[in-house]
Each structure stands twice: as C-alpha cells, then as structure tokens.
Amino acid sequence: xxxxxxxxxxxxxxxxxxxxxxxxxxxxxxxxxxxxxxxxxxxxxxxxxxxxxxxxxxxxxxxxxxxxxxxxxxxxxxxxxxxxxxxxxxxxxxxxxxxxxxxxxxxxxxxxxxxxxxxxxxxxxxxxxxxxxxxxxxxxxxxxxxxxxxxxxxxxxxxxxxxxxxxxxxxxxxxxxxxxxxxxxxxxxxxxxxxxxxxxxxxxxxxxxxxxxxxxxxxxxxxxxxxxxxxxxxxxxxxxxxxxxxxxxxxxxxxxxxxxxxxxxxxxxxxxxxxxxxxxxxxxxxxxxxxxxxxxxxxxxxxxxxxxxxxxxxxxxxx
Amino acid sequence: xxxxxxxxxxxxxxxxxxxxxxxxxxxxxxxxxxxxxxxxxxxxxxxxxxxxxxxxxxxxxxxxxxxxxxxxxxxxxxxxxxxxxxxxxxxxxxxxxxxxxxxxxxxxxxxxxxxxxxxxxxxxxxxxxxxxxxxxxxxxxxxxxxxxxxxxxxxxxxxxxxxxxxxxxxxxxxxxxxxxxxxxxxxxxxxxxxxxxxxxxxx
Numbered sequence: 359x360x361x362x363x364x365x366x367x368x369x370x371x372x373x374x375x376x377x378x379x380x381x382x383x384x385x386x387x388x389x390x391x392x393x394x395x396x397x398x399x400x401x402x403x404x405x406x407x408x409x410x411x412x413x414x415x416x417x418x419x420x421x422x423x424x425x426x427x428x429x430x431x432x433x434x435x436x437x438x439x440x441x442x443x444x445x446x447x448x449x450x451x452x453x454x455x456x457x458x459x460x461x462x463x464x465x466x467x468x469x470x471x472x473x474x475x476x477x478x479x480x481x482x483x484x485x486x487x488x489x490x491x492x493x494x495x496x497x498x499x500x501x502x503x504x505x506x507x508x509x510x511x512x513x514x515x516x517x518x519x520x521x522x523x524x525x526x527x528x529x530x531x532x533x534x535x536x537x538x539x540x541x542x543x544x545x546x547x548x549x550x551x552x553x554x555x556x557x558x559x560x561x562x563x564x565x566x567x568x569x570x571x572x573x574x575x576x577x578x579x580x581x582x583x584x585x586x587x588x589x590x591x592x593x594x595x596x597x598x599x600x601x602x603x604x605x606x607x608x609x610x611x612x613x614x615x616x617x618x619x620x621x622x623x624x625x626x627x628x629x630x631x632x633x634x635x636x637x638x639x640x641x642x643x644x645x646x647x648x649x650x651x652x653x654x655x656x657x658x659x660x661x662x663x664x665x666x667x668x669x670x671x672x673x674x675x676x677x
Numbered sequence: 678x679x680x681x682x683x684x685x686x687x688x689x690x691x692x693x694x695x696x697x698x699x700x701x702x703x704x705x706x707x708x709x710x711x712x713x714x715x716x717x718x719x720x721x722x723x724x725x726x727x728x729x730x731x732x733x734x735x736x737x738x739x740x741x742x743x744x745x746x747x748x749x750x751x752x753x754x755x756x757x758x759x760x761x762x763x764x765x766x767x768x769x770x771x772x773x774x775x776x777x778x779x780x781x782x783x784x785x786x787x788x789x790x791x792x793x794x795x796x797x798x799x800x801x802x803x804x805x806x807x808x809x810x811x812x813x814x815x816x817x818x819x820x821x822x823x824x825x826x827x828x829x830x831x832x833x834x835x836x837x838x839x840x841x842x843x844x845x846x847x848x849x850x851x852x853x854x855x856x857x858x859x860x861x862x863x864x865x866x867x868x869x870x871x872x873x874x875x876x877x878x879x880x
Binding site for chain 2: 439450547635638645652
C-alpha cells in the first residue's frame with residue numbers, strides 16, 4: 359500500500375501508517391473495548407447492587423410531636439440514596455457512596471455573633487439541651503420532588519434561647535462543614551463552599567424550625583447531613599443546611615449559597631410556593647418519591663402556621 | 678453492532694426488572710435515555726470525520742443505523758416525558774414547551790430528527806435526490822446543538838457533562854468546516870486537517 363507523498367501535507371496531518379494499515383483491527387478493538395466496558399459495568403452491578411453508607415446509632419427519642427404528619431413515611435432506602443449534598447458529588451446517588459468515610463466525631467458547633475452567651479457546643483452537649491422528639495415532616499425539594507421523613511431533634515429556638523440573642527440581632531447565619539480533603543468531589547459542584555444559609559430571626563424562632571440529629575430513630579446517616587443539621591419543612595430543601603458547624607446571629611441579611619450562585623432562581627426566603635415557578639420548571643406539582651403521579655404542591659408545603667411570618671409581604675418578589 | 682446499540686436499553690430493562698432504577702425511576706429513565714440520545718448523536722456525527730481521517734469509507738454502512746438509534750433513544754426520552762413524567766397532560770406539556778427554554782430546545786431538537794428518521798430509507802434518498810437529501814440531513818447539526826443546549830440549561834450548577842458533549846459536538850462540526858475549507862481549496866477529500874481548523878474550532 360502506498361502513502362501518497364504530497365509536499366503541502368504536513369506530516370502530522372497524515373493518518374499514521376500503523377493506524378491506517380491496522381484500521382480494521384483498530385475498529386474491532388474500539389468495539390471490543392466498548393462492549394467489554396459495558397459488560398463489565400453490568401456484571402459489577404449484578405455482583406454489588408448498591409453500596410450502603412448507613413451507619414446509624416440509635417437515639418433516645420423521648421416522644422412524638424404534634425407537628426408530625428400522618429402521611430406515609432418515605433422508605434429509609436430512598437431517603438438515604440437520593441440526596442442533594444453537593445460536597446459529596448452532584449449525582450443523587452453520589453453522597454451515599456462518597457460520604458461513607460466522612461468523619462462526624464468529634465464535632466462541635468460554634469454559636470457566635472450578636473448573642474449574650476456565645477459558646478461552642480459539642481454535638482453531645484447540644485443533644486442534651488432538650489428532649490429529642492420525633493417529627494415526621496414533609497420535605498419538598500426545589501427540584502419538584504418530595505419525601506416524608508421522621509426526623510429526630512428539637513425546636514431550634516431552644517438553642518437560641520440558650521445563647522440569648524441581643525436586640526440588634528435580626529438574622530441567623532448558618533455554615534456547613536467543608537474540607538477539600540474529606541470532600542474532593544466538591545470542586546466539581548459549580549457552587550461555592552462552605553455552604554451557607556440564613557433565616558430571619560423570627561423564622562428561626564418558629565417552633566417548626568428543627569435542630570436535627572437523627573432520622574428513623576437513629577443518628578443521621580452521613581449523606582443526610584450528619585451529625586447535626588437544620589430542617590425547615592415550609593421551605594425548599596436546600597434551606598435546611600446539613601453538617602452544621604457555625605451559627606452566627608447578625609444584623610444584616612446573610613449570604614446564602616444558592617442565591618449567590620443564581621439569584622434569579624433561588625431567593626433568600628425560598629418558601630415552598632406552588633404559585634411562584636422556578637424559572638426553569640413549574641412548582642405547582644411535585645413527585646413524592648415512591649409515587650407515580652405528581653401531586654399538587656401546597657403553599658408553605660402545607661405548614662400554614664408559618665403564614666403570619668410573611669403577612670403583608672409580596673411572596674412573588676420575596677421568593 | 679445492532680446488538681451493541683441496544684445495550685443501554687437492555688441495561689435499563691435489567692435495572693427495571695431488579696427495581697434498581699434509583700429512588701426516582703422516572704427521572705432516572707429520563708436522564709439515561711437523554712444521555713444515550715446525545716451519545717448516539719455524537720457517534721453518528723463522528724462517522725464522516727472517522728471515514729475521512731481513518732480512510733475507512735466503508736464505515737458509511739453504520740451511519741444510518743447509528744442515526745436511527747439516536748432517534749430511537751430520543752423517542753424513548755420524549756415518550757418518557759410525555760407518558761411517565763407528565764402522564765399525557767397535554768396542556769401542561771404545551772405550557773412547558775413555550776415557557777421553559779430548556780424544554781423548547783429539547784423539543785426542537787427532537788422534532789428536527791423526525792424528518793431525518795422518516796427519510797432514512799434508500800427510497801427516500803432516490804425520491805429526494807442525493808443533494809437535497811444531504812442538505813435535509815444536515816439538520817442533525819441543529820439537533821446536536823439543541824441537544825447540548827437543552828442539557829446545559831437543565832443542570833443546576835455542575836456543567837461538566839453538558840460541556841463535555843458540547844466540546845465533542847463542537848469538534849465534530851469544526852472538522853466538517855475543516856473538510857469543507859480543504860475541499861474548497863481544491864484538495865482531494867481525505868487529505869485531512871487543514872491548519873485553518875484551529876481558527877474554525879474557536880469560532
């Protein structure tokens with residue numbers, strides 16, 4: 359076989375001779391490798407259907423809560439394998455795999471800012487501040503799916519009262535744990551870390567706002583925000599910050615991660631509101647995990663008791 | 678080759694059988710079929726450059742099948758949205774196509790594939806005439822771009838995958854610009870990349 363010699367063709371532009379001579383083998387090789395890889399993936403899934411990161415310790419739950427819904431609780435499997443925890447990867451099943459070795463003990467939470475009694479609490483100290491209740495809440499993600507989770511914790515206002523907020527304090531700023539070493543996937547998330555969130559002080563004082571240490575009777579699995587997180591059932595899920603390390607009382611409205619990332623789509627309040635669409639999808643309905651049909655989304659996710667917090671506010675503007 | 682193209686579908690079916698479609702099966706099926714549509718579009722677009730660069734003209738015999746598989750997975754993706762996600766709520770779907778730009782882009786890409794799938798037979802090539810047929814089938818360039826845009830607009834913050842598909846589509850389209858420029862300068866097809874390609878790539 360002759361390679362045409364033409365002076366105007368640069369040598370690098372010519373298909374290498376070995377590749378040209380072996381093009382059928384090359385093609386067969388590509389096909390072989392592709393099918394091999396696919397077959398391997400299938401075999402791997404056959405052998406190890408799903409990896410689990412479900413180390414839970416039982417918690418002493420003192421009682422049930424009148425705030426609990428009677429709706430059917432979502433399966434533990436779904437709640438622990440369908441997570442948005444971008445520090446551990448952006449795929450829904452990534453956190454269950456990547457948070458397995460996340461170190462959650464020892465752990466402390468620093469409470470500072472405009473308070474009379476600033477203090478750093480260990481998780482164990484926090485758990486002693488009040489009896490732990492089980493609260494079965496609806497949890498609505500901004501991505502239009504929802505779950506029902508039996509959380510364990512107590513009203514966040516218990517902690518606030520413990521540190522005595524000063525009159526100047528108007529907002530509460532929250533910060534998640536972050537370390538590149540433990541969270542190497544975080545650099546691909548496309549949002550800035552550490553993850554930060556915030557509430558108005560009166561929102562944070564509302565008894566529905568839960569300081570949460572567990573779910574399904576045990577401690578929080580790593581992928582669900584261990585060892586301590588917030589749960590705000592009337593707001594979209596991303597407001598409920600996970601793996602909490604810092605709480606600061608402040609005078610001015612604090613930054614919040616998704617608002618910094620895209621302020622048109624994620625506001626400071628982010629109350630569940632079926633009438634105000636996310637610019638890219640409707641919020642009128644949601645898919646409850648485990649159900650086929652979408653169900654209508656309720657105002658404040660059905661927690662009407664918070665409505666008075668927003669009396670007189672235009673919730674289209676304050677989304 | 679045909680069997681290989683069915684592997685993604687087989688994998689979905691296998692996972693469905695073993696109830697391993699994640700906690701949100703409809704979303705999972707939608708994402709998988711969407712991914713494979715884009716992958717098949719990219720592979721289809723790669724046939725012509727591969728024929729020229731590797732001097733393997735016989736690869737042409739796979740192109741129609743690959744293109745039809747792109748359409749097939751696109752159809753599955755689209756039907757998942759209609760039948761499973763929206764459950765035939767036409768008013769809601771129309772509202773989405775009008776209001777949600779990422780759905781508008783995806784819908785456009787899919788609709789443009791329809792005439793290509795319909796005219797994929799030898800009979801249609803004859804009826805249309807080679808030149809007109811070729812011109813019509815360049816619509817796949819628009820579909821490829823619409824598909825990437827659809828994906829890019831959909832994701833919340835991690836743009837790695839849509840950007841990866843975008844880079845592949847850009848490269849494959851740039852190669853065509855390179856071939857076209859080469860042909861215009863009177864060189865025989867297949868003498869491969871012109872230096873101009875680098876400027877085309879950035880365009």
